[in-house]
Amino acid sequence: MELRILYGAHQTAQEQLRAHLEQNSDLLAKQGIFMPAAEIAEVAVNAAIKALRKGNADETTAATLMAELSGGVAYKRLLIIRPAISGSWMRPTKEGTLYPRGSSTAVQLTRLVGADKVQLYFATRNPASFLPACYNLVVQADPKQSFQDFAYQSDPSDLRWSEYLHRVQGKESELPVTVWSYEDFPYIWRSVAQAFSGVTNKEDLVAAEGNAQPEMSLKGAMLMQAYLAEHPTSDEPKLRKLAQKFEEKFPAKSDDSVPDVWPAELVEALSNAYDDDNYYIDRMENIRAIRRPVYPEMLDA
Template identity: 25%
Template sequence: MQVILHCGAHSTEEDRLLKTLLRNVDRFGDEGVAVPGPSQYRNLLKDGMARLLEQPGTPISATALWDQILDGRAAERVILSNPHFFGSQRRALDGHMLYPEAEARVRALQALFPADQLELHIAIRDPGGFVPGLLENAGPDRINTIATEISPQCLRWSDLFERLRQTAPEVAITTWCYEDMPILWGRILRSMAGLEDGARISGGMDLLASIMSGEGMRRLRQYLAQYDELSEAHRQRIFVAFLDKYALEDELVEEVDMPGWTEEMLEQATEMYDQDVARISQMDGVTLLSL
């Protein structure tokens, strides 16, 4: 069975993505794709992973796990979503690196489902926005500590992917940039479900609607209704054109307020992030969904 593990990352619209996946349960089910509710597996897998991390080799029945997760339903592909698959929000920057526990946790997931084909799906984000997003609910002391110890220019998503590829080269990775998600939303959903480009889904413009005026969305839907079929590339170009004209500017501006972080640091972080994305696009075993 194909097991799609949506691993976040944290603060990349992960909850909204799960909600949209769940809106498509019936549609995906017709294609043999199951989207269980998170209550059916998050605690179950958390406990199983904890046992394996503490005592590798602990016998855990994959059949019993699937019986509980799928509740007797048949599926060829299953989507499991949890931004904590790679570790908690608080531990995401330990050791001045992104998700230092990721490799051990992927090995644990492989041990839980040894007969299944695992794939990782994860959003990446400019560290200048990702780090503040991680700290959204943190206290002042925690924020000051991270702001002092972590430089956004030094965090590399490609380093995380290299570690994962070295640890589990048989586990493919699909990734996309948080900054592109309003345009890529439908493509991300189809990719996770293993559907062909252009396949009909519900909520394929959910995120776009959050940053575009109501008038713009109305006109966009009218425009799209003229076409029976559109390629993903054509659809994306249309989205970009309408967003250029009807974007809610306040929703596009991201204000970063981290003690000691300067505008120059953030500009450097974005420049390094762009270079990192280019590097990721060339990595073996990694698929980058892009505009």
Template identity: 25%
Template sequence: MQILFHLGAHCTDDGLLIRSILRNRARLAEEGIVVPGPGRYRELIGDVSTKLRGAPASAETETLLIETIRDDESADRIVLSSENFLCRDKVALGPDGLYPKADKAAWLRACFPSHEVGFALAVRNPATFIPDLVARHAETPEARGAALAGVALEQLLWSDVVARIAGAVPGAPITVWCHEDTPFLWSEIMRDLTQHDPFTALDGALDMAERIITPDGLSRLSEFLSTRADLTENRRRTAIAAFLEAHAVSEAVETVIDIPGWTEETVADLTELYEMDVARIRTIPGVTFLEA
């Protein structure tokens, strides 16, 4: 059996991806793909993986996990998702960089030693990721500045995170994409995580676009796509981009950056670093990079 861990990251889809996939639970089950409700496994896997600390689960423990998570014994694939699989958001950033505990992917892998295990992760421009992440726990600009004390911005590299995951789970496939591209890639991301039949159309393919487009724009986009079911993925992405450009909700696509000492130059430097970092991620062995 194949088991896919979607690791987030924090401040990317905020749980929308698994909710979109869950909308298709019955349809996916017909293809042997199980998508359990997160309440069935998040705490359980957290407890078991912490207890094992990377040691392979016994056959009894592995069987218990599988039987608790799935209903269908004929399942070929299970999709699991939590932005806290690697760590809580409070410790996702620190002097040691982004996700210093990324090698805990090995703890997740060890829960299912006799099955194929893969991982998926969205990365995001630190120029917007960091403000959103620290704002979860720091309400004032001063508190947000204090939360970044000792953090070297130039060392906040997603390529390091992905490389640590890859090193912790040798041979496991890892899928990565940029959060900024998710409105255009949403249906492809859903397909990559579930591995459903490419001719199966899933509901929720515009769920992420819906967050940042006006109701009128969404209606027009949905109508456009519904009458052009034969569009290639490239043309579909181009169409979504065009509608988003024309009908985007400005408040939904802008991030308020209110961190003491940050300037436009800070944002520009972090964005340039991010672009180079993404290029490095594409070269990491075992990584499949989804891009618009």
């Protein structure tokens, strides 16, 4: 069995891709493709990663992982969507790097199962919106943490996805990775779903209902953080309901900025650097980049 892993980044429409694939589960099943439920994948992958980090993983660990993911059925291909392999959205940067531990975890999982049996997939996102989007989650889990403390654990201007991908691939750039950007996803979701799943004809894929998970603006997240500082609660349903209200009142925009905290000049600089980084990524060895088509008639509807 082949294992295909979408391992990051956070807040790059993974759940929307999962919904699209689940909508087409019968089509995938006919072609020997299976995506285990998120909960099953979580338990199975967690156990494998724990064994890897303790240094006692072996062929039995790999066999157990594949058996739990497949339910004991001999599928042609297994699909995992689990951005936590990259690391935590609570601490996505450190010392000027993105996901400092994630690259080694992806490599270790690949070696455990067998490089000839694993394919890796990754979605990037403009750091100018990636960090505020992650903070959307942080503020609900740790409302004591300010955006300044979260976002400036590293200098945002130092962050490059290409550097992260180089770490995953290794010194000789031997490990192939398929990459796309969050910003392109609405236009290329069929191409992404086909590349990830291996389904024969992308035009057979049917879109799931609903849009991507809504996000609140950085201003909204900061206001929610201030509100929770005065009205603390650990009740998850209450937190989610509160977040929904802030999302409705303060929807995110692609060029979100907050003066003195996340200024427009920084957002523009990060966006320009991200464009340059994507240009570089497209030319890296053993990188397959899926990008938005040039011509409107070629867009995935």
